[in-house]
Amino acid sequence: MNALAAGVLFTVMLPASADDTRNLYQVQCASCHGEDRLGGIGPALLPGNLSRLKPEAAEAVIRYGRAASQMPAFGEQLDDSQIRSLAEWIYRAPEVEPTWGRDDILASHEVSHPDGSLPDELLFDADPLNLFIVVETGDHHASLLDGDTFERIHRFETRYALHGGPKYTPDGRHVFFGSRDGWITKYDIYNMEVVAEVRAGINMRNIAVSADGRYVMAANYLPHSLVLFDAHNLDLMKVYPAVGENGESSRVSAVYAAPPRGSFIAALKDIEEVWEIPWPLPIEPVVSTGHMATPLATQRSHDTPNFRVRRIPVPDYLDDFFFDLEYEHVIGASRGGDSDGQGGMVVNLDSGDKVADLPLEGMPHLGSGITWEHEGRRVMATPHLTKATVSIIDMTDWTVIETLETDGPGFFMRSHANSPYVWVDVFFGPNRDRVHVIDKKSLAIVETLIPEPGKTAAHVEFDRYGDKLLLSLWEEDGAVIVYDGDTLEEEQRIPMSKPSGKYNVWNKTRYEEGTSH
Incomplete structure (x- = not known):
């Protein structure tokens, strides 16, 4: 004002x-x-x-x-x-619903440094693949941390209310931020400069970056749309009104990149469809060195033309997603299926068939789910937003093999392929100052930490090696706490203003199994 x-x-x-x-x-x-x-x-x-x-x-x-x-x-x-x-x-809805179309998007576009105009060398001495971006929501800044020394390299202002997590290009040089207000910011980490900005919508949920780093897609609540950009300078490519085959309009809950499929996958909140939008496949595939069972797609299991919508009808509204490693199946939170109006459903993305129902009461937060190997089988785990449990699911037959009682509903889960533990917070309720540590082998809670009594402890992220991890004290006068991943001992605190998410370049670009995507 x-x-x-x-x-x-x-x-x-x-x-x-x-x-x-x-x-x-x-x-x-x-x-x-x-x-x-x-x-x-x-x-x-x-x-x-x-x-x-x-x-x-x-x-x-x-x-x-x-x-x-x-x-x-x-x-x-x-x-x-x-x-x-x-x-x-x-807080009143406007008398006339506002619009934000192609002309508005184009008018908002600003390029500070055209892609390729800044030097290719880092301006600091650090491993570029072991950097962290920490989002500080208290005063709308982000911090760039060295993942080896945990020294703060740079702190810079961001747009108001970043949402959905920043996304990196495959080489880790550029990061894209999305704000609740619809702004997308491309930031050059090497030079610590904003490259370009554009406003994709009025109320945006998140963004996704294609696995080759060439395209960015935004998911909007208002207006009901998906918006595609060229990643180089955030030039507008296409606006997709989110309208079902029956003509009904829908908010877009989220959009995800599916590297093995070479496509974006969109979750629609108000119509019973999942959308898949392929991007052009590279002539030479970019091979991931992470946990993905399949490298970037060189051919598709469907024949949808590039940037065209493939509609996948589903039996219920699915607005929170998790994927198996091959991105053959989507696990979505559905509105029906149990007493509190929430459950889970597994859908095969190639056939569109429902594979299984999952009895997940208490609003599973599947977008924060993770996977690991347990006794020769791949399992996934998810916290619940309204129930004090963690559900562990066998991804071979989609059965719930363990339900852990926690000290309250949780929001985030994290681990790493090299860590024996899974960390889950207790984000909601009176015990929000606690975080549980789960043993991957026994599937039991083996430790409960209280970093600061009365202060919210949330959102873990490991370094690229799985040796150290960062935990947030989610307060205005908060901090990021560094822990030893094996001994669970606190090593240092870095003061920050309500630090929310922490995002390691290696884990995000290599699709590390302990990090949600």
Whole structure:
């Protein structure tokens, strides 16, 4: 919000109606957040974009401002009634649903350094494949960490409310960030510079990068669309309205890259379809050195032309995904199937047939699932968002072989091929300061750590070797804690502002089995 207009400080009388509140917004807020609340210098102020911010917290931001941002305090200009009316008004759905089409996307596009214009050498001394990007949501920054020394190489400002995790190019040089407000930022890690930005939508869920690093796709809640970009400078290639064969429009829950298939896979929230969109296959396949059972696709199991949608009808709405190693099957969270309206379903992506139902009560967070080898069989594990359990599933016959009781519902799971342990947080509820350590062989919880009593402990990420790991104290005055992966001993703390995700270049580009994708 902006209290200055043409150099004059405005004092506004108590609004008595929605019209007065709308006028108050236009005077105090529109210059930063946009006349239609779609964002500008500041973030979009629409209900979907504010889902992480409670109304009472919004009042506090208006009254006191936001540290380390351009948001000023209005407590001395506006009285309590005005602040309450503004906070209430921004949570109302707009009278006319906003649009964001091709012309809007093109107009938002900015190229700071055309791809290839910056030097190819690193400006710092570190292993480029053992770097971490740490997203700090407290003040909307990201930190670049050396994964060998855990020294902070650089800290830089990001867009508001990054969402869905940054994605790397295969060589690890470039990283793409996606924000809740729809902004995609391409960042050159070697030179620590922004290359290009573009706004793909108003409320974006996540982005995916093709396995060859040539294409970026964005999944939007608002508008209902998928948007394809050339990864070099984020030039717009195609907008896909998310409309089913029956004409019904849908929010897009997420989009994923499926390297062995050479395609993007999209989860649709409001229609019973999964979409697959192939990208052009390279003449010479890029071979992964990670756990993937199949290198990048050199031929497809279907004949869908490049960048064309292949619709896969499914028996239920699937809006949270996990894949097997070969990307032959998608495991999706479905709305039906058990007493709380949530379950799991396995669908073969080639035939479109349902292979199995999974009795997963309590909203399984499949997007955070991981796999490992157990007694000669591949298993997957997932936490649950509303139930204090971890489910472990045999991926050979899709049976639940173990259900572990935890100290509360969890959000993230992580491991590494070289680690004997799986880590899962207790993100929701009174025990959010705890994290469980599960033994991969016994499938039992063998340790429960409390890094800082009363402070949320969440989201583990290992280094490229599986020797060390990072855990977040998810607080405004938080930290990233470095642990020894074998002894589970704390080694050091790096102060950070509400660090959320931590993303290791090797694990993400090599599709390490202990890291979700």
